[in-house]
Structure formats: C-alpha cells, structure tokens
Amino acid sequence: MEIGQGCHHQSIGQWRYLFEFFHKLDVLRVMNGLPWTFNNHPLLLHHIQRGEYALRVPLSSLPMWVQVYDIPHGYISEQFGRQIGNFLGKFVEYDKSNSMGAWRNYMRIRVSIDVSLPLKCFKRIHKGEEGSFRITFKYERLSTFCFMCGRIGHAESFCELRYATDGGEVVRGWDISLRALECRFGSG
Secondary structure, three states: OOOOOOEEEEEEEOOEEEEEEOOHHHHHHHHHOOOEEEOOEEEOOOOOOOOOOHHHOOOOEEEEEEEEEOOOOOOOOHHHHHHHHHHHOEEEEEOHHHHOOOOOOEEEEEEEEEOOOOOOOEEEEEOHHHOEEEEEEEEOOOOOEOOOOOOEOOOHHHOHHHHHOOOOOOOOOOOHHHEOOOOOOOOO
16 A cells, blocks of 8 residues: 555554554545455554553454345345444444445445454344345455454464364354455445
C-alpha cells in the first residue's frame, strides 16, 4: 500500500507498533482498507484517540466484509444485514450496491469480528409457522485461521486444541469454504 504523505512507526513493546501518519487521508485509507495482513496473519489496528494509552487498548477486533448466502427472496435488506452483522460481531456497514440486481446471490456486510471467538459458519433463521431457513457466511480477505477452533490468527498446527489432545485426532469444524472469492463489486 502506498502512503501519500508518509508515516513514522516505532515498536512500543508487547508485539505492538505505533504508526503516526502525516495526513488524515492516509489514516482513512489504512483504516478503510482493513483487514491488513503480514505473512498472511491479520494485523489488528486501532486508531488511537487523545487520552488513550497504546499498550492498554484492547486489540481483539478485525473489520471484515462478509458475504451472506442462501437468503430467501425478500430478505435482503439493510435491516436484515444489520441483524446478521450483530450476530457475527458488531455491524459496521451494509453494501447497498451489492444488493442491486437480481443476479447477485448474496448480501454483503462489513462486520467487526472478535478474533478471540470462532468464526461463524451459518445461522438458522426461524420464520414462525413458515418454518426456517439456513444462511451461510463467507469472509472476504480471510487470512490464516484454524480449522480446529475456528479462530483467526493461527493455523491448526499451532492450535491450543492440538496440544490439549497430546496430538490425538481432533474434529475439524471449519474449512476453506469460509473463504470468499475475491469479488469486489461494492464499496469495499
């Protein structure tokens, strides 16, 4: 990524780095372009505000675009997207431009994901007496994640579950199908 006016960075300890950008447009470009990775591992960023202490800021969320599939006709809306976003994490944005046209088969929402929790693969939606339907999720620009515990940031070879079983067989509840194809029609 190219920075327009430059930046300065320094290590502040505890695997944290402080970046100072020389222009607010560069800050916006970096924050709006999340998620960023280094060696396919997510970089958790936070825009430090006046009065915040950089070593005390919790770094546990990662804004991501999520594609929501298998939604019945009439359910694709910003309101439904907000509900699904808050189920996945914290709703950030709805991509209105992705929902236009009958040929699009998914809804696209930006969600702040808590990386300490497993990724969600699906959600069953109950429609009262009409029964229910199941929607599925695909995460855009999904970096390294574990097929054993479902968390972002490590692969199964470094998962706590593998060590807890002394190398025995562990059921893999997640797979590569959570990774979305790079399709950027909308605002992301």
